[in-house]
Amino acid sequence: MITVGETALYTLHITDPGDTVSVTIDGEFPYTLDQNGSIWTLNVTLSSLVKFSFNVIASDSLNATSVITPQVRICGCPANRGNCTVEGVQNVSSNPLILICDCIEAYEGNYCEDDFDGCTEVSCFNDATCSDVPAPGTGAICPPCPSGYTGDGLICDDINECNSTGARNCSHFCNNTIGSYQCTCMSGYELHSDGRSCNEINECERLLDNCQQECMNTDGSFNCSCYDGFLLQNDGRSCQNDPNRECLGDNMCEQFCVYDNYTKTENCSCQSGYDLSSNMANCTDIDECLETNPCTQICINTIGSFECNCLDGFQLQSDGFTCTDIDECLVLGSCPEPRIRCVNSPGSFDCFCPLGTVFQHGSCNVIVDPVSSSSLSSTYLSSLSTSLVLASPSVTPTPTVPANSGVVVILNGTNASTFDRESFKNITAEALNDYCSSNECTGVSSQKRKRTATNTMIEPDDIVITETTETSNGLRVIFYIKGQSGNPIDPNAVVAAIKAANSRYANAGFTIASLTLLNPPSTTIVVTPTTSATPTDDGLSAGQIAGITIGVLIGTLLTIVIIISVACFIYYRKKSNKVLMKKNDDEFAVENLYYEPTPNPEGLVNSMKLKFAQDFDRNDKSESDMDNVMKKRESKVES
Numbered sequence: 001m002i003t004v005g006e007t008a009l010y011t012l013h014i015t016d017p018g019d020t021v022s023v024t025i026d027g028e029f030p031y032t033l034d035q036n037g038s039i040w041t042l043n044v045t046l047s048s049l050v051k052f053s054f055n056v057i058a059s060d061s062l063n064a065t066s067v068i069t070p071q072v073r074i075c076g077c078p079a080n081r082g083n084c085t086v087e088g089v090q091n092v093s094s095n096p097l098i099l100i101c102d103c104i105e106a107y108e109g110n111y112c113e114d115d116f117d118g119c120t121e122v123s124c125f126n127d128a129t130c131s132d133v134p135a136p137g138t139g140a141i142c143p144p145c146p147s148g149y150t151g152d153g154l155i156c157d158d159i160n161e162c163n164s165t166g167a168r169n170c171s172h173f174c175n176n177t178i179g180s181y182q183c184t185c186m187s188g189y190e191l192h193s194d195g196r197s198c199n200e201i202n203e204c205e206r207l208l209d210n211c212q213q214e215c216m217n218t219d220g221s222f223n224c225s226c227y228d229g230f231l232l233q234n235d236g237r238s239c240q241n242d243p244n245r246e247c248l249g250d251n252m253c254e255q256f257c258v259y260d261n262y263t264k265t266e267n268c269s270c271q272s273g274y275d276l277s278s279n280m281a282n283c284t285d286i287d288e289c290l291e292t293n294p295c296t297q298i299c300i301n302t303i304g305s306f307e308c309n310c311l312d313g314f315q316l317q318s319d320g321f322t323c324t325d326i327d328e329c330l331v332l333g334s335c336p337e338p339r340i341r342c343v344n345s346p347g348s349f350d351c352f353c354p355l356g357t358v359f360q361h362g363s364c365n366v367i368v369d370p371v372s373s374s375s376l377s378s379t380y381l382s383s384l385s386t387s388l389v390l391a392s393p394s395v396t397p398t399p400t401v402p403a404n405s406g407v408v409v410i411l412n413g414t415n416a417s418t419f420d421r422e423s424f425k426n427i428t429a430e431a432l433n434d435y436c437s438s439n440e441c442t443g444v445s446s447q448k449r450k451r452t453a454t455n456t457m458i459e460p461d462d463i464v465i466t467e468t469t470e471t472s473n474g475l476r477v478i479f480y481i482k483g484q485s486g487n488p489i490d491p492n493a494v495v496a497a498i499k500a501a502n503s504r505y506a507n508a509g510f511t512i513a514s515l516t517l518l519n520p521p522s523t524t525i526v527v528t529p530t531t532s533a534t535p536t537d538d539g540l541s542a543g544q545i546a547g548i549t550i551g552v553l554i555g556t557l558l559t560i561v562i563i564i565s566v567a568c569f570i571y572y573r574k575k576s577n578k579v580l581m582k583k584n585d586d587e588f589a590v591e592n593l594y595y596e597p598t599p600n601p602e603g604l605v606n607s608m609k610l611k612f613a614q615d616f617d618r619n620d621k622s623e624s625d626m627d628n629v630m631k632k633r634e635s636k637v638e639s
Contacts, residue, residue: 001084001099003075004046004111010070012040012056019060027054049076049111051471053095069095076111077101080136090400106135110470123355125149125156126343148179171198178329178344187318188220201319206294207306208320212272213239227269229258239271252281273304297323313347340364401466405480405488406518407495412474412511419468419475420509425460427508431501432458432481432494441493458489474513491517 002008014021015038023040025033029052032043042056053072059065074096075084084099086092103112118140119130131141142153149156161181162174170183185191185198192199201208203222204215211224226232226239233240247257253268260267270276270283277284288306289299295308310316310323317324328334328349329342335351343350353364411419435441436458458481467478481489495515498505505512 001073001075002044002046003077003079003084004049005078007043007045010042010044012042014038014040014058016060019062022059024057024059025054026057027052029054046074048472049074049098051096051098072096073099075099075101077103077107078112081107081112104136105138122154124153125151127352128153146179148181169196171196177327186220190319190322205292206321207273207288207292208294209237210272210305211237213269215272227256227258228260230256254282271304295321295323311347337364401464401478401480401518402488405491406466406478407480407491407498408516408518409477409479409498410471410474410513410516411477412513414475414510415470416468416475419477421465422460423508424477424510425463425465427501427504427510428463428479428481428494428498429458429460431504432489432497435493435497435500439493439496441489441497458483474511478518480518 012023014023021038023033023035025031025042029050030045030047034041034043051074053069055067055069057065057067071093072095076098077084082101082103085102086097086099088100089097101110101112103109103116106116108114108116115132115135116138118132118138122130122140122142124130124142125145128143133139133141144153145151145156148159148161150159151157158176158178160176162176172186172189173184175182175184183191183196183198188201188203189198190201191197200220202217203209204211204217209215209222209224211222213227213230214225216223216225224232224237229242229245230239231242232238241256241258245259245261247253247259247266251257251266251268253266255271255274256269258267258269259265268276268281273286273288274283275286276282285301285303287301288294289301293299295306297311297314298309300307300309308316308321308323313326313328314323315326316322325344325346327344329344334349335342341352341354343352353359357364357366359365432441462482463479464482465477465479467476469476480491481494483489495517498512498515502512
């Protein structure tokens with residue numbers, strides 16, 4: 001296994017008695033090759049994830065060769081960030097085999113390259129700012145609990161200050177609140193600006209006495225009295241004319257007339273809440289809201305008096321003029337669900353959904369679609385309901401590519417987040433329909449491996465994208481196209497159609513770096529879109545057809561020469577029981593060579609040829625038997 005950032009060693013044991021052996025590595029990747037006798041050491045160091053495969057080619061002085069292609073297993077995650085595993089790999093026989101990273105808790109990403117944000121799993125108390133613990137550390141850190149609370153910042157519980165210092169700080173009474181406490185005072189007193197002391201209220205000055213005529217303040221209370229010529233009634237507030245002091249006959253007074261025994265005159269007076277007018281007979285209402293306004297919030301003037309009211313979210317106290325906040329969070333049912341957090345505020349309150357949920361349809365519902373960590377904060381409820389609906393995320397199975405039907409395209413300058421699937425499908429469907437209108441497209445039958453003509457219309461939904469992977473060259477997209485008959489479209493036709501429509505892809509922002517058939521039956525064919533000469537009906541230019549024809553003729557001549565050469569030597573062929581084999585996971589041994597004697601017509605020194613046996617019969621003669629045969633042949637030549 002090759003791990004990024006580390007050096008992997010492959011040991012090759014290659015022997016060829018009596019001859020020299022050279023070794024070459026066929027592949028594009030960073031390596032060094034060292035030789036110590038028959039031991040060859042291949043050193044591979046990857047500084048970044050590079051997908052590659054290679055061949056080991058061993059040759060002797062007579063140009064006999066043997067080739068082996070090992071499976072390259074690449075681990076893209078550093079050893080200190082995670083472990084690589086084959087679990088979850090769809091095709092474990094692929095070469096190269098890119099292993100899946102199982103990251104430790106502190107990291108995430110395809111190759112454990114990102115620091116896992118611990119705040120995505122944490123909701124600090126009261127939506128306080130969460131701080132991720134940098135990798136290799138794990139978890140998250142919440143700020144300390146606010147004043148009046150105790151806990152670790154994640155869970156904070158209210159402190160009842162009235163059980164400790166709060167009760168001693170208040171002059172009269174202590175009332176515990178969520179996260180704090182309040183001092184209150186006895187009737188007839190009001191809380192001082194320091195929030196702890198209590199001051200005596202002068203009800204007479206604030207017109208809180210409801211006395212009909214005169215008021216006398218006392219410590220914590222007051223007493224009512226009446227003008228001269230009036231008597232205080234049993235209610236302690238009202239005044240009635242003293243029968244002994246009533247005016248004689250008619251008078252001009254609007255409310256009261258009192259006879260003054262000392263001056264022997266009649267005087268007019270008014271009840272509490274009125275002033276005597278300048279004519280000394282009529283009474284004018286006093287607007288207490290304009291003159292003194294004893295109410296803490298809303299004052300409503302009435303004839304002869306006034307009333308105090310409070311804003312929404314506040315309640316009027318027993319003194320008749322003070323308004324205090326209502327803590328709705330202490331009222332059961334203020335928020336529709338127990339799991340919803342209630343936060344009180346002056347005159348109102350807020351309800352917040354738990355982390356990972358959002359307020360929908362009157363309730364907190366589980367978030368189905370993945371969201372970024374910045375959006376995983378508690379959600380404010382603008383409206384309230386009592387129903388709860390939990391939405392379950394749906395799971396869509398990953399499609400697989402039918403045999404001999406897949407196409408691989410690498411899009412340069414595109415990544416997974418910017419890849420427009422729908423646009424890619426639309427352009428590919430248009431390209432294939434244009435190509436198939438003048439060329440015969442075929443569908444592959446996986447059962448009988450037959451191809452059937454398919455010239456019907458291709459829809460964007462017929463294009464099935466099975467995998468998108470980010471590489472150093474661009475986004476790697478694997479897909480196939482479903483035909484109308486149910487059989488996939490021939491991938492060679494798909495490649496030709498995309499090549500012909502290269503400019504159309506470029507106009508849509510897709511830069512095609514290469515096209516590759518997925519798992520071709522023999523040699524992988526790579527087609528790079530370029531501006532070609534005038535194509536023929538089958539998509540090839542005249543120059544390409546001429547080159548193919550010349551190549552076929554040369555190949556035929558070479559094949560005939562090879563057949564004649566093999567026929568000349570087949571009589572002398574002798575197999576050995578040695579092969580090029582792999583030892584353990586990291587060693588290759590080139591053994592089991594066989595020798596083929598070449599007859600010397602002049603009877604001189606016999607010459608030898610070396611070949612690497614690829615196939616052999618386990619019942620072939622052993623190496624010692626082969627040596628005996630060689631010695632007998634040499635003796636015959638000498639005689």
